[in-house]
Amino acid sequence: MDEQYRKLSLEDIFLEKKFEPENIHLFAEDFPNKTIINTLEKTFPGKIDPKSFILNADNTFLLFKIKEENIYRRSTKAYCYVLDMATNEIIHLHANKIMHARFSPDGEKIAYVFENNLYVFCLDNRDTKQITVDGKWNYIINGNCDWVYEEEFVFSQAYQWSPDSEMIAFYRFDESLVKEYSFPIYDDQYNSNYTYKYPKAGEENSDVTIHIHHLHSENTVPCSIHSDKGYIPKISWSPESLLYIFHLNRHQNKLHIWEIDPSSNAEEIFYTEEDDRYIDFTDDWFFVENRKLIYTSEKSGFRNIYLKEKNKTSIPLTDNQYELTYIGSVDKENGWIYFTAAFPNPMERQLFVVDFHGKQKQLSKNAGWNVTHIDKNKSKIIIENSNIREPATFVEYTIEKGVDNLPTLQMKQIVSENILLKQSLQELKLGQPAFLQIPIAQDKFLNACMLQPTDFDESKKYPVLFCNYGGPGSQMVVNRFGAVTMWQHYLTQEQFILVSVDNTGTGGRGADFKKQTYLQLGKLEIEDQIKAAHFIAKLPYVDSDRIGHWGWSFGGFMSSLAITKGASIFNYAIAIAPVTSWEYYDTIYTERYMRTPIENPQGYEDNTPFDSIENIKGKLLLIHGSADDNVHLQHSMQLSKTLVEKNIPFDMAVYTDKNHRINGGKTPLHLWQKITKWLMENS
Structure with a gap:
């Protein structure tokens, strides 16, 4: 260099x-040029984060959070305070950490969730009203999502103020029939278990209903929609304070939007799509x-x-x-x-x-x-x-x-x-990534990106690492800074070529390209990766005996398929937090693409690393967090169990009490040092 x-x-x-x-x-809020909160005069149980500031509609009250902590991917809880901008009075909303504190549109009230129940705090008289009373851990949730809704429908606040601030529509999740999943937390002489409700493919979901609470009458009314249980991925108020409930059937191929008139609770279908x-x-x-x-x-x-x-x-x-x-x-x-x-x-x-x-x-x-x-x-x-x-x-x-x-x-x-x-x-002297198109069939190509060493020499032979995610609607091959990571640049210093290929099923190319993988998740995706690897292997500067595959989550699933179904071309693979059987993953995601194991047994059985595990000729590194609430350690443990039974050598690392992201403190450094060292020794 x-x-x-x-x-x-x-x-x-x-x-x-x-x-x-x-x-x-x-976009910063315009505050008067004065001290908003003097932390020398008022003490708090933690640092105030200005990014948490929320002003009400007329800028008379400021809501802020302290000691915010993550629960799952999107949900958090924190100590919440309100500052009266006129008097500088600071109001502590609750003695404990709460969730989803939000002003009403008129700025006069704040709703929040505590211990699975919904509350409303009135700013004028400082009065708190409990809207629901039946909330209970692992049984009933009001105003907050269960695990699978939060993960797959990408929201956690499960209530909405009406535009006139007179009503709150909220979700109620009855989890009583959902099976529990537990994983150990190694925090004491005797480890504890974290137990929560996680519906796996084909199993029972929460019973989800929508309710409207009228603040003046203090009545709570359930909304009746004539649909099967299915899913409710969204609720929304219109400007006229009509409520719309979005309902998907369990197969997620039929959508009905129900219009609810809160004054009469009358309902009718507003829109349908299949x-x-x-x-x-x-x-x-x-x-x-x-x-x-x-x-x-x-x-x-x-x-x-x-x-x-x-x-x-x-x-x-x-x-x-x-x-x-x-x-x-x-x-x-x-x-x-x-x-x-x-x-x-x-x-x-x-x-x-x-x-x-x-x-x-x-x-x-x-x-x-x-x-x-x-x-x-x-x-x-x-x-x-x-x-x-x-x-x-x-x-x-x-x-x-x-x-x-x-x-x-x-x-x-x-x-x-x-x-x-x-x-x-x-x-730094960094390589310049380049886009290319890889032909895999007549009139069909895949978008790809290649990063070569900065001192690239066409007369040499280089190892190649495929970096892949490949899941439905995703993209790795994009013209965005960060699409090629600094770790990939680091590997070019070690004389690696890095390749990313967006296979069939990925996004940006229309519905048909994305949905071809329906009922056979993994099949076309890994076939594309294998074809792309054969194409790359023919390049004169590629060492065809040193082609590997790396991925995380769905990408880890792809890596486990690469070393099994793609054993003829992939010589090594690193699978981090991989799905190894869709039967072990959640209902909403899995059944959207695969239906249930009973409806589609062949799709589930054929597209796993297990059915081709004896093909393995290369080297495999499995990595997982023991506290992964999303893709459970079960996936890697079942794969490792089968590898041992077949007497197939492999390497494995489990990160204690780490979730799906395997982060926190020096964990990322340890993780990437391990991956990099393993690559140097096994590629």
Whole structure:
């Protein structure tokens, strides 16, 4: 390596974290130029985090959290306080840590969840009312999600204030019939067990119901919808304070949206959608005035935007042959919908706007990956632009109405250019990642990315490590900074070539490409990885006897298939927190793609490492956290048990009391040192 450049170290990456991007506070609230909270005068049981500040509607009260701790992936609990901005009085909402503290829209009340029950605190008289009383650990949950909803439907706060602040709609989960799962916590002379409800494929789910609490009458009314148990992935209020309940059947291929009138509790179906395979449910549903719904759907083959009015057929607002990835914001006053799409190719993200009549234009100008942040007044926007080689630059724009009655963006300021990160990167001699397309069949190719050593020499032979996730709708091959990790750059110093390939089933290429894996999760995905590996093996600078595969979670599943089903081409594999049998994973995720084990026994049996385990010729490293609440240690233990029974050598590491992310303290450094050392010795 050239002397003017310094060598990248694992300590730099995982201990010192020298290559983290700046922590940008995007839209700060305007406070008067005075001390808000003097911590010398008022003491708290922990540090105040300004990022937790939430102001009510008229900026008269400030809610903040202290000692916030994670529960699962998205849920947290914390000590919560409220500051009266006029008197500087500080109110402690509850003596214990609570969840989901949120102001009502009028700013006069705060709802929160404590010990599976829902409460409302009134700011005017400092009175607390308990809305539910039947909450009990591992039995009944009110206002908070059970484990599987939080993980798979990507939310944890399970209540919503009505726009008029007169009602709260909330979820009630009856977990009594859901089977328990336990794992040990090694924290004392005798270890304890953490036990929670985890529904596995084909097993019983929580019985989920929606209730409306009327604050003035103090009545709580259950909502009746005439549907099978299924799932309720979302509830939403309209501006008129009508409640909409989104219901998916258990197969997740039929969606009904029920409209509930809280004044009479009358219900009727507002919208229905069906799919031959499954509905990939997202959070892109927005109600506007006069019972109009803006939503996205894949029914055209690509995700597009539609407008639905009561008792009328949906109207497409976009008809694009590229993938919409999410709606960033809806400006109801101007009738504008901001959305991001995979354009002009699946690896890119660009910002667009469309109005309520279907007039569309592109707003972002720079190639690469554009992430948008729009302020609550819809008057400013920050575009975060990066590419696979350059860290993000944050630019703020003001939003103005153009002559075409669509927004135009006027640059206001550069918020951040990640100067410190760019300076740190300039001290290193890094390889330049390159995109390529790998042909795997006639008229079919896969998007891929390759990173070569900085001193690459075509006359040499290099080992190759495939870095893969590969799960439904995911993408690793994207033109975004961070898509190639600093650890991958570290491996190029050790003379590795790194390759990522987005197989069949991944995102950005439309519904059919994604849903081809239906009922056979793992089959087409690993076939693609194997074909891609054979293609890479033929390159003159690749050592075809030193091709490996690495992945985490679904990627770990892929690595376990690579070393078994792909034993003819993959010589070594590292599987971290792998799924090894879909029967061991949760209902919502697994059954969406595979149905139940009884309905699809062949799909479950054929697409695991177990049915090809005797093919193994290469080397395998299994890694798992013992306290993984998501992909249980059971997966790796069952695989290791079978490997031992077959007398197949392998290596394994279990990280004590660590969850699915295997993080905290020096754990990441230890983990990546272990992986790297193993690669050096076994590739």
